Amino acid sequence: MSRPxxxxxxxxxxxxxxxxxxGIDLEIGQxxxxxxxxxxxxxxxxxxxxxxxxxxxTEGQVFVGGTEITDPDVDIDAxxxxxxxxxxxxxxxxxxxxxxxxxxxxxxVLRRGKAEAAKVAAENxxxxxxxxxxxxxxxxLSGGQQQRVAIxxxxxxxxxxxxxxEPTSALDPELVGDVLAVMRMLAxxxxxxxxxxxxMTFAREVAxxxxxxxxxxxxxxxxxxxxxxxxxxERTRHFLSRLLDPAMAExxxxxSDQVGKGG
Amino acid sequence: xxxxxxxxxxxxxxxxxxxxxGLSRGIQYAVFVAAVIAxxxxxxxxxxxxxxxxxxxxxxxxxxxxxxxxxxxxLYTVTGFAVGLALxxxxxxxxLSSVGPYRWxxxxxxxxxxxxxxxxxxxxIGVAVPLAFPGTEIIGGTYGKVALALGLVAxxxxxxxxxxxxxxxxxxxxxxxxxxGFSPARAMVSVIIPQAFRIILPPLTNELVLLFKDxxxxxxxxxxxxxxELSKYGRDLASTTANSTPILVAGLxxxxxxxxxxxxxxxxxxxxxxxxx
Numbered sequence: 123m124s125r126p127x128x129x130x131x132x133x134x135x136x137x138x139x140x141x142x143x144x145g146i147d148l149e150i151g152q153x154x155x156x157x158x159x160x161x162x163x164x165x166x167x168x169x170x171x172x173x174x175x176x177x178x179x180t181e182g183q184v185f186v187g188g189t190e191i192t193d194p195d196v197d198i199d200a201x202x203x204x205x206x207x208x209x210x211x212x213x214x215x216x217x218x219x220x221x222x223x224x225x226x227x228x229x230x231v232l233r234r235g236k237a238e239a240a241k242v243a244a245e246n247x248x249x250x251x252x253x254x255x256x257x258x259x260x261x262x263l264s265g266g267q268q269q270r271v272a273i274x275x276x277x278x279x280x281x282x283x284x285x286x287x288e289p290t291s292a293l294d295p296e297l298v299g300d301v302l303a304v305m306r307m308l309a310x311x312x313x314x315x316x317x318x319x320x321x322m323t324f325a326r327e328v329a330x331x332x333x334x335x336x337x338x339x340x341x342x343x344x345x346x347x348x349x350x351x352x353x354x355x356e357r358t359r360h361f362l363s364r365l366l367d368p369a370m371a372e373x374x375x376x377x378s379d380q381v382g383k384g385g
Numbered sequence: 386x387x388x389x390x391x392x393x394x395x396x397x398x399x400x401x402x403x404x405x406x407g408l409s410r411g412i413q414y415a416v417f418v419a420a421v422i423a424x425x426x427x428x429x430x431x432x433x434x435x436x437x438x439x440x441x442x443x444x445x446x447x448x449x450x451x452x453x454x455x456x457x458x459x460l461y462t463v464t465g466f467a468v469g470l471a472l473x474x475x476x477x478x479x480x481l482s483s484v485g486p487y488r489w490x491x492x493x494x495x496x497x498x499x500x501x502x503x504x505x506x507x508x509x510i511g512v513a514v515p516l517a518f519p520g521t522e523i524i525g526g527t528y529g530k531v532a533l534a535l536g537l538v539a540x541x542x543x544x545x546x547x548x549x550x551x552x553x554x555x556x557x558x559x560x561x562x563x564x565x566g567f568s569p570a571r572a573m574v575s576v577i578i579p580q581a582f583r584i585i586l587p588p589l590t591n592e593l594v595l596l597f598k599d600x601x602x603x604x605x606x607x608x609x610x611x612x613x614e615l616s617k618y619g620r621d622l623a624s625t626t627a628n629s630t631p632i633l634v635a636g637l638x639x640x641x642x643x644x645x646x647x648x649x650x651x652x653x654x655x656x657x658x659x660x661x662x
Contacts, residue, residue, distance in 0.1 A: 176560055203566035213561035217580050227565040230575050272561075279565060 206276030266297030465535025473543030
């Protein structure tokens with residue numbers, strides 16, 4: 123691993139009295155693909171959102187590409203240009219066509235000219251296999267197509283790091299594959315990626331490392347074979363058994379360390 | 386089991402549900418027809434026609450009622466709407482500001498101007514402003530005063546509409562824009578407000594219809610002959626001709642604009658419904 127592209131140290135995050143992250147330390151190297159897995163409420167999405175400061179950490183530091191994101195004086199808008207983010211709900215701009223979704227941020231944020239922005243947009247749409255949808259509106263696309271456009275929109279900004287927040291969780295099962303294929307392509311090209319996901323096959327085959335979170339802490343961190351194949355901790359085993367074979371789960375008492383809202 | 390069966394069976398006694406429904410509808414039609422007949426018989430149509438529908442008086446109103454009165458009404462409405470929209474946008478953004486005093490100020494403005502009759506605001510602009518700031522002329526004379534008065538009234542309503550529209554845009558839109566590197570202000574202008582306006586286009590058009598009618602309050606500012614709008618023009622002519630036909634014609638002129646506008650609003654609402662699906 124060369125210099126860490128993402129470094130998180132001593133990260134805490136509370137919503138009111140609800141402590142969602144309880145001290146996270148994590149390093150992600152350049153070109154590394156890290157999948158973050160864990161039960162809902164484990165704080166994995168919150169961790170991801172702290173990396174580009176969509177959530178303000180209560181305590182701790184986050185560095186991306188050597189810049190401290192958590193520094194109050196940092197130009198957060200400039201820092202975010204280097205960090206692409208893909209959301210569970212796609213969040214395409216519904217009032218703009220697919221191409222305009224890609225060109226508007228380039229023009230307004232990066233101040234690229236019309237022709238250059240259009241060229242970059244076309245290239246990135248081709249990369250995700252949606253060149254023919256350039257003039258469509260998001261509402262006319264399937265979920266899988268919308269998510270690929272969202273990825274292309276993030277890529278058009280030329281990010282050094284990509285964050286994925288459960289990118290396939292809102293998709294119909296048969297559409298998941300197209301999105302994962304695009305993410306696999308990015309991984310093969312050497313993009314640094316942090317992916318919150320429930321797709322164990324993707325984690326196993328594409329990730330360099332898998333991080334298992336529960337109750338606001340990192341429980342296990344290692345190679346996919348180790349974390350998914352031979353988990354050391356009981357909590358990991360329990361989570362994986364429920365995920366891989368949900369029909370076998372038994373009714374049980376709610377545990378109190380299920381923290382907070384949303385993944 | 387037998388219990389439910391008996392309940393679902395039509396009762397032997399009295400009317401069935403279907404018969405009751407038919408009877409209810411029959412009564413409603415009967416009341417309607419009776420009311421129309423009573424109205425037609427009771428009203429003195431000859432006198433009404435004499436007073437309100439004199440063709441020669443109506444004829445002599447043209448073309449002035451269109452080229453002068455309707456033109457002024459539209460002009461007052463459009464300029465008032467423009468002022469109201471700009472001011473309303475400002476107040477809506479103040480209302481959503483993270484700076485407390487801006488929020489309070491916007492709230493106070495909205496409460497006051499929503500609570501006051503438009504008539505009082507017109508009188509206030511016509512009397513109090515010249516008193517308070519002697520020597521200063523509101524730009525554009527009467528036209529400026531009308532735009533300001535109508536704008537002040539409309540802004541309070543529009544601010545609330547715009548605020549609701551901005552808040553109706555899903556949170557993910559702002560997050561997506563911010564994560565792409567937009568500053569909060571730029572995200573607001575490029576991403577949020579365009580979407581908010583699509584949501585609030587129907588209520589904003591309704592506001593335009595309301596302003597169109599409120600423009601008749603101009604007469605409380607004191608207008609010259611050339612500045613008269615539909616209501617004032619109709620009333621003036623009604624008193625010179627000692628006949629109310631001009632009032633009817635002026636009224637029809639309002640409907641000439643408001644009915645198509647209402648149609649446009651319904652079209653937009655239907656389209657918005659479709660876009661949501």
